[in-house]
Each structure stands twice: as C-alpha cells, then as structure tokens.
Amino acid sequence: MRWVTAKRLFLLVVLVAVTLAAMHFSVPERTGLSSLESKFRDVLAPVQTGLTWAGRQGRYLVSLPVSMVGTAARSQALEQEVERLQSENIQLNEYLIENQRLSALLDYKNVMVNNYNFMVASVISRDPGNWFGTVTLNRGSSDGVIVNMSVLTPDGLVGRVIAVSASTCEVLLITDPRSGVGSLVQDTRTPGIIEGVAGRSGIARMIHIPNNAPVEAGQAVVTSGQGSVFPKGIPIGIIRNIQNEPSGLFLSAEIYPFADFNNIEEVLIVIFVQPKADTPLVGG
C-alpha cells in the first residue's frame, strides 16, 4: 500500500472514530438545551411557523379542485350520513344521561375535566428525517412547559416533551423507536409496554404482554400511569396483530394509535395533573 493511501485511510479511520464518539456524547438524554441551541430554535420558530402555515394553505389550494370532483354524489352520501349520525347522537345522549346518573351514584368525577389542565399548542416543525418521530411545538418554558409533560390530542396520546427552549418545545412521539409508555389493555387490565416502531410509520408495538393474557385484536389500550411520566387512563390505540415474542414467554401486538401522527396540527400539553388522595401525581 502506498504511503499516501495509508495516510488517507488513517485519516478516514480517525474521522469515523471521532464522529462515532461524538454521536454517543450527543445522545439526547439531557433535559435542557444549551443557550446557543435554545436561541437558535427561538429565532427559527417564527420562520418555521410561517412556512408550515404556507405549506398547509398550499396543500389546501392544490387539493381543492380535486375535491370538487364528485361533489354531488358525496353530498348525497353525507346527507345520509348526517341522518344516521343524528339518530346515533340521540342514542348516545341517552347513554350520556345514564352514565352521568350512574357516575353521580358512584361519586365518580369526570377525570378529563377535573384532573387535568391543558394548554393548546401548534406543531411548527418536525424531524427532518424519516427514522425519528419528533415534533416542535410553539410553546416553551415562558409558557410554563417543562420536560416530561404529556402531550395529547382529543383522540389519544401523542408523546412527551423532551427539550424546551423559551418559546418552543420538542415532543418525542410514541411512534419513535426511543419511546416507551407503560400501558394497559383497557378491558382486561393486561399490562404491557408501548414502544415505537419507526418515527414515521404511524404504528407502535405493545410488548411484554403475558403469554396467557386474554388479549385480542380490536381491544383498546390506555396508559397505565405506572413507571412512566404519563398520567393514567389516556387512550393510546387499538390492538391489531398479535404475535409471540421470540422468547416464547410474552406476546407482542401491533398498535394503531388513535392520534393521527401524520396530520397532527394542534395538540394539548398536560400542564397540571390534580393529585388523587390515594395515588401519586404521576408514575415514576
């Protein structure tokens, strides 16, 4: 091997080794951002907000002519749908009244209204790649946001705050492979852990489900509130495919989250959880 080639090869090896070491030291375990990072994000936030808004308007304009095709047929179908929903709504109101009566009898409180305080936030940007699932919101430490706060939509759990600057915060979605959420199958109270599959896949997996647990497709999964930062009872998703884990001791299941991760625009940050008398504030 020529001397020049050997020297180049040596430099390449050094470069790769230094980069691999830097990668390990920049693992996002830290809870705060450096002053420079924080300022950079705050300066960039208005630009990202504007561009995200412009992108949504552009998509609306482009999709408008396409959506006009077949409007008459769709209108007729929608009218039928409205009639069906009105009938269903009356039935649901009956259930609601019955539920309220039973709740009063059992002295239950409406958990979502009485136990949580929410802050509305808009998504202003997302991770540039397809491996990770993170979004940046337009709320930061100046609004009272801190690391590990839970983020939801009315449909279900979205993720948790992992970094905060003065006017923005970064949220790790539950579909990110670095995410883990303590969970329960709602009907059977079977425990498991929801972990992300790949950032942009829009699905997650529930792992470590006991082998003999009565779990089947179509069951809903909620947060367990134990061993995690998420409050208890937040809907996560629906079980689809169930498989045996390689160890043979546990099952795993594919979870289709209730929240639509590819189209989230506004979310709710849980800023306060009312402690219950007999339970800790949130899981550890």
Place this chain on the structure above:
Amino acid sequence: MQFIVYLLLLGVILILQTTVLETITIAGIKPDLVMLLVVLSGFLLGPKEGAFLGFFGGIVEDLFTGNYIGLNALSKMAAGYLAGVAGERLYRENIPVATIVTFFTSLAGLTVNYLLLLYLDIYVSPLYALFRVAIPDAAYTAVLAPFFFWRIFRYVQIRSRDF
C-alpha cells in the same frame, strides 16, 4: 464563496424539510433533499467531493436537530462517496442513470444510518426499517432527482469552467 452558498442552501433545505415538505408526505414518508443534493453532487463531481459534501451536509443536519452529532454525517458521507464512484463508472449526462444511482446510493446511506442506530442502541425491526423507511425514502428521493439534476449539472459545469 461556494462553501457559503452550499451552507446557505443546506439551511434553506433543512427549514423546508422540517416544515413545507410535511405537506407532501406519502404514507408518512418524505423525501430527503439533503441526501438528493449530496448524491447528485457526488455523482457529478466524484467520490472525494461526494464524501466531503455528504459529511458536511450531514453534520449541518445533525447540528440543526441537535441530537446524535455524526449520525447523518457518516451515512451521507457513505452515500456521497458511492454516488461519486458510480459517477466515475457510468455515463453522467443521463437522467435515468442519475435517478437509479440516487435510489441505490440513498438506500446505501440509509442502511448505514440503520446500522448506526443499532450502534446507538436504538432498535428498529429490520423489516420495518427496510420496507417502511429505507426503500420508500430512497424511492421518493430518487423520484425527485430528474427535477434537480440539470440544475446541479449546469452549476457544476459553470464551476469547472471558472476554475
């Protein structure tokens, strides 16, 4: 001067990548414009330049996100180098060739990315990684290659004429 232009271009691309490109996702996947720039530049300029532009573009992307500094630098360096090697062996002034090279070198870069995720103890199932991320990402990026190829080709020609 060219260095500053490249840096500014990367900045604009990254802002677009995190905002406007969200509106053109297909099944949650968006194209990787930094990879496209690196691969096409490497294809036209050669392996050494491709590797350098890939490493630099990747490190800017890593600094932009603030996590795992070097993850994109190494994967895009590999993609840029391979695109340069392909450019030395194939006919360069041809869009279908550039598109196919973009697909395979992007896929190679994403494979390096996947291996680095394993190195960082981030486990993604190989099947999901291949069929839900790597292949769709590389395909979507390659589909955009014809729209940018001639612009980069002309820029490279003007630059080589100046020197």
